[in-house]
Amino acid sequence: MARPGILILGGGFGGMFTTLDLAGWADVTLVSDEDHFLFTPMLYEYLSGEVEEWHIAPKYNELVDEKDVRLIRDEVTSIDLDAKRVTLRKFKDPLEFDALVISAGGITNYVGVEGAEQHSIPFRKIGHADALRRRMVDALDRIPPDLAPQDVRRDLTFVVVGAGASGCELSTKMADLLLDAVKRRALQGEPRVLVFEMGDRVVPGMGEQIREFVEEALREAHVEVNTQTRVVSVSADSVTFEHGGVREELKTAGVVWTGGVKMRPLIEQLNVEKTSRGLIKVRPTLQLVQHDNVFALGDIACCPPADPTLPGTAQLALQEAHVVAHNIKAFLSGHDLETKHFEELGEALSLGTERGAVLLAGGKAFGGALARQARFALYTSRLPTWHHRLRVGASWFFGGTEPRPLLPLGMERHLSA
Numbered sequence: 001m002a003r004p005g006i007l008i009l010g011g012g013f014g015g016m017f018t019t020l021d022l023a024g025w026a027d028v029t030l031v032s033d034e035d036h037f038l039f040t041p042m043l044y045e046y047l048s049g050e051v052e053e054w055h056i057a058p059k060y061n062e063l064v065d066e067k068d069v070r071l072i073r074d075e076v077t078s079i080d081l082d083a084k085r086v087t088l089r090k091f092k093d094p095l096e097f098d099a100l101v102i103s104a105g106g107i108t109n110y111v112g113v114e115g116a117e118q119h120s121i122p123f124r125k126i127g128h129a130d131a132l133r134r135r136m137v138d139a140l141d142r143i144p145p146d147l148a149p150q151d152v153r154r155d156l157t158f159v160v161v162g163a164g165a166s167g168c169e170l171s172t173k174m175a176d177l178l179l180d181a182v183k184r185r186a187l188q189g190e191p192r193v194l195v196f197e198m199g200d201r202v203v204p205g206m207g208e209q210i211r212e213f214v215e216e217a218l219r220e221a222h223v224e225v226n227t228q229t230r231v232v233s234v235s236a237d238s239v240t241f242e243h244g245g246v247r248e249e250l251k252t253a254g255v256v257w258t259g260g261v262k263m264r265p266l267i268e269q270l271n272v273e274k275t276s277r278g279l280i281k282v283r284p285t286l287q288l289v290q291h292d293n294v295f296a297l298g299d300i301a302c303c304p305p306a307d308p309t310l311p312g313t314a315q316l317a318l319q320e321a322h323v324v325a326h327n328i329k330a331f332l333s334g335h336d337l338e339t340k341h342f343e344e345l346g347e348a349l350s351l352g353t354e355r356g357a358v359l360l361a362g363g364k365a366f367g368g369a370l371a372r373q374a375r376f377a378l379y380t381s382r383l384p385t386w387h388h389r390l391r392v393g394a395s396w397f398f399g400g401t402e403p404r405p406l407l408p409l410g411m412e413r414h415l416s417a
């Protein structure tokens with residue numbers, strides 16, 4: 001008898017962990033426009049060289065046996081739920097399915113700010129981290145050794161937009177890397193890293209306890225935090241912002257955008273029930289409201305009323321993946337589907353190259369160098385597959401997790417091409 005065909009769109013946290021649970025059970029096909037999984041929570045450590053690309057971005061064909069899962073690297077261009085067909089950009093024949101998993105994740109939301117998409121660097125992929133590292137190296141390489149401290153500060157001014165966890169993790173990391181490079185190159189003065197945030201505080205979605213550690217880390221890294229500040233436009237070498245009704249332009253060497261996530265056109269075009277934010281509405285079984293054989297999870301899905309602390313996180317996508325895999329098996333074998341209460345597993349932030357902050361599920365928080373180590377230990381256990389975890393864990397244990405300084409371009413690994 002032919003085995004059922006399961007088609008999984010997107011190989012991030014939702015899609016990859018669903019694939020791993022279903023591999024070998026049915027005819028599983030994973031379609032992704034990338035050739036690798038990305039453990040996004042450690043993209044900051046990749047920027048600073050504390051981890052290597054292979055640690056956090058293993059290739060799909062290293063994680064799954066291609067006898068069990070068909071891997072297709074291509075972009076999904078349309079989904080026809082009634083005809084049970086998915087069309088890809090390069091692959092000529094449409095793909096058919098018995099059960100479909102939509103786990104395409106979100107994209108950077110520039111909220112219509114003039115010039116932001118064109119001139120700022122997003123921070124969601126390996127290529128984005130490479131581009132940012134290169135931008136910092138280029139700025140450093142342009143500075144002559146005898147430049148006055150105030151001019152060094154001006155030429156090494158970087159802006160991070162958004163003071164959510166991402167903006168705070170990124171800005172502290174950049175500040176530490178830049179300051180280290182200034183010292184190593186015997187330049188005068190200090191770099192300047194600013195964060196612009198529309199709201200009235202940093203890490204708005206997090207509790208007071210962890211916020212204290214974040215604020216302390218920002219202070220120690222000399223990051224200038226500007227709350228209630230709205231970015232109005234971005235150009236190739238400046239950012240214009242508004243604070244208290246006053247508009248100002250600041251020259252910058254680079255602007256990094258962490259100011260939000262939105263739905264990609266593939267999901268926008270899908271004619272199914274959505275929330276006011278455009279997320280696909282799913283039932284507690286993670287099935288679409290009107291399609292029993294279609295499941296959605298991760299950043300693009302919402303099961304109203306969603307637990308407000310969880311949507312848009314890897315930990316939610318990961319937990320949902322196990323439910324989706326279980327429910328697809330149940331659905332295709334005629335058994336009852338499960339519904340699950342998703343648990344808050346705590347938070348772990350990387351704050352600069354020497355500190356971290358961890359919020360345990362029970363609400364207790366701690367920070368500093370110990371939290372940085374704890375984060376590495378915690379994330380080793382969350383990487384996909386035992387084999388990969390063991391390889392990476394051994395590499396961190398024996399090889400260390402020291403940051404890689406921002407060297408002149410010719411000496412930078414990966415970036416010299």
Ligand SMILES: Cc1cc2nc3c(=O)[nH]c(=O)nc-3n(C[C@H](O)[C@H](O)[C@H](O)COP(=O)(O)OP(=O)(O)OC[C@H]3O[C@@H](n4cnc5c(N)ncnc54)[C@H](O)[C@@H]3O)c2cc1C
Nearest residue numbers: 010012013014033040041076104105298299312313314315
């Ligand atoms: C820098 C950064 C740090 C983060 N840190 C944390 C953290 O510390 N803790 C936490 O809980 N969450 C964190 N998150 C959020 C977390 O990464 C997301 O919530 C999670 O990845 C969502 O999983 P997903 O499967 O929905 O989407 P994703 O992981 O984004 O995966 C989507 C996949 O689909 C592919 N895809 C998209 N469109 C198509 C298409 N048309 N055709 C083919 N393939 C396609 C993409 O290439 C990608 O592989 C972070 C996010 C970022 C960007």
